[in-house]
Amino acid sequence: MSSPVIFPLEGKRVWVAGHRGLVGSAISRRLESENCEMILAGREVVDLIRQDAVEKFMEREKPDAIFFAAAKVGGIMANDTQPADFIYDNLVIETNIINSAYRSGVSKLLFLGSSCIYPKQATQPIPENALLTGPLEPTNEWYAVAKIAGIKLAQAFRRQYGADFISAMPTNLYGPGDNFDLNSSHVLPALMRKAHDAKMAGADKITIWGSGSPRREFLHSDDCADACVFLMKTYSEEEHVNVGSGTDLAILDLAKLVAKVVGFKGEIVTDTSKPDGTLRKLMSGDKIKALGWTPTIGLDQGVERTYEYFLESVSMRYAS
Ligand code: GFB
Numbered sequence: 001m002s003s004p005v006i007f008p009l010e011g012k013r014v015w016v017a018g019h020r021g022l023v024g025s026a027i028s029r030r031l032e033s034e035n036c037e038m039i040l041a042g043r044e045v046v047d048l049i050r051q052d053a054v055e056k057f058m059e060r061e062k063p064d065a066i067f068f069a070a071a072k073v074g075g076i077m078a079n080d081t082q083p084a085d086f087i088y089d090n091l092v093i094e095t096n097i098i099n100s101a102y103r104s105g106v107s108k109l110l111f112l113g114s115s116c117i118y119p120k121q122a123t124q125p126i127p128e129n130a131l132l133t134g135p136l137e138p139t140n141e142w143y144a145v146a147k148i149a150g151i152k153l154a155q156a157f158r159r160q161y162g163a164d165f166i167s168a169m170p171t172n173l174y175g176p177g178d179n180f181d182l183n184s185s186h187v188l189p190a191l192m193r194k195a196h197d198a199k200m201a202g203a204d205k206i207t208i209w210g211s212g213s214p215r216r217e218f219l220h221s222d223d224c225a226d227a228c229v230f231l232m233k234t235y236s237e238e239e240h241v242n243v244g245s246g247t248d249l250a251i252l253d254l255a256k257l258v259a260k261v262v263g264f265k266g267e268i269v270t271d272t273s274k275p276d277g278t279l280r281k282l283m284s285g286d287k288i289k290a291l292g293w294t295p296t297i298g299l300d301q302g303v304e305r306t307y308e309y310f311l312e313s314v315s316m317r318y319a320s
Contacts, residue, residue: 002292003234007065007108007164015039015063017048017097018070023112023170025177026225027067034229039063049089054096058104066101066109067228068094068150076139076209076277078184083142090146098153102163110232111154111167113147113240115217115281116140125246125284128169128239137278155238167240168231171283174302175221176309180318188218188303191255192310193318195264200319205267206259209274212252217282219245220302223295230293242283245295261303 014031018024019040031038039061046057048070072089079086094111101109118126119134131151136144154165174188182190187209194206227243235241249257255268285294297305 005233006236007233009034009036009065009229009233012036012064013039013062014065014067015041015061016067016069018068020177021069021071021073022173022175022177022179022221023224023228024067024069026175026221027069027228030222030225030229048093048096051092051096051100055100055103058100058106062104064107065232066097066106067232068097068109068111069228070097071112073143074179074184075186075190076275079140079143080275086140087142087146090143091149094146094150094153098150098157098165101165102157102161107164108232108236109154109163109165110228111150111165112228113151113167113169114143115169115171115242115244115283116144116278117148117151117169118281118283120278124280125282126242127284128242128287131240139275139277151240158238164236166231166235166237168228168243169240169283170224170227171217171219171242171244171281173219173221173224175306176313177221178306180310180314187216187251188254188258188306189310191258192262192303192307195255195259195262196307196310196315197318198266199262199264203266205269206255206264207269207271208251208255209271210251210276211272212255212268212270213250214276214278215248215250215280215282216254217244217246217248218254218299218302219243219295220297220305223297227288227293227295230291231288235291241288241291242285243288244283244285245299246285247299248280248282249299257300258303261300261307
């Protein structure tokens with residue numbers, strides 16, 4: 001049975017911070033059926049790194065609720081090579097938005113984290129209470145520390161001031177609006193682009209980073225958005241909530257699936273000079289399931305839909 005609605009969105013002013021990103025754009029699409037008034041503002045309207053700009057924006061717009069999907073994000077290589085940007089940008093954006101949300105009287109805020117907050121050696125599937133029980137994965141500890149700080153900020157404002165701030169921890173996400181740049185993207189869009197480019201060029205192989213054996217859990221961004229709206233409406237507790245698909249697969253098997261969907265029939269070779277990152281990162285979905293939410297988009301179907309988006313909106317950008 002689904003949890004009762006305690007925070008209806010109908011008629012509310014709802015700011016989707018980060019609405020141009022993968023999750024933010026999915027949340028904006030999902031909110032179209034909630035009869036709320038969406039506030040969308042790009043960097044040219046409010047630079048989230050600037051505290052005074054965020055405070056003025058919040059005072060002017062007076063949102064009732066915030067979906068906090070704004071972040072500096074990237075794949076394993078971007079995380080590993082830009083530690084300063086990943087920790088600084090995310091910490092500053094979090095302190096700016098969460099503090100000014102409280103000061104300007106925002107009724108509810110949902111902060112989005114990431115499954116990399118959990119210890120590298122956490123038991124699998126990873127339950128919510130594994131947070132801060134062990135050392136982090138080194139390739140993304142800067143981003144993870146910032147995201148843990150975000151969870152703690154939301155909890156602290158709840159404890160000290162009674163603010164209704166909650167946190168959701170999505171697993172590895174993919175979908176329309178993803179980043180397909182090979183240096184900074186996550187694995188799924190990177191593999192899609194590699195397979196597509198190889199098919200178009202008539203190449204006989206693609207190279208994937210690392211050994212291909214790490215396992216990852218993937219969730220379509222539309223499922224993640226649905227979970228965020230569900231939690232915003234029904235959940236009000238201090239502990240963060242995992243948002244995942246419940247299943248994982250090896251990166252090599254993901255590469256085979258993507259190659260099949262794209263129609264690339266060549267060889268898949270590994271490059272072990274590139275990092276594997278954490279070996280497994282499957283979250284427990286028991287908590288959100290008990291609250292009454294389950295995902296609906298399977299990986300095969302999700303990859304097909306994402307490739308359709310890639311063909312319609314992205315492929316021409318990279319065509320030679
Ligand atoms: O998606 P990804 O970059 O991030 O990589 P993480 C997942 C796995 O895919 C790693 C492998 O084992 C990569 O080595 N991989 C294989 C590739 N080929 C490729 C490729 O062409 N591109 C990429 N990017 N990976 C990130 C964190 O970790 O996940 C972030 O760095 C965040 O902080 C995010 O948590 C969700 O899953 O390793």
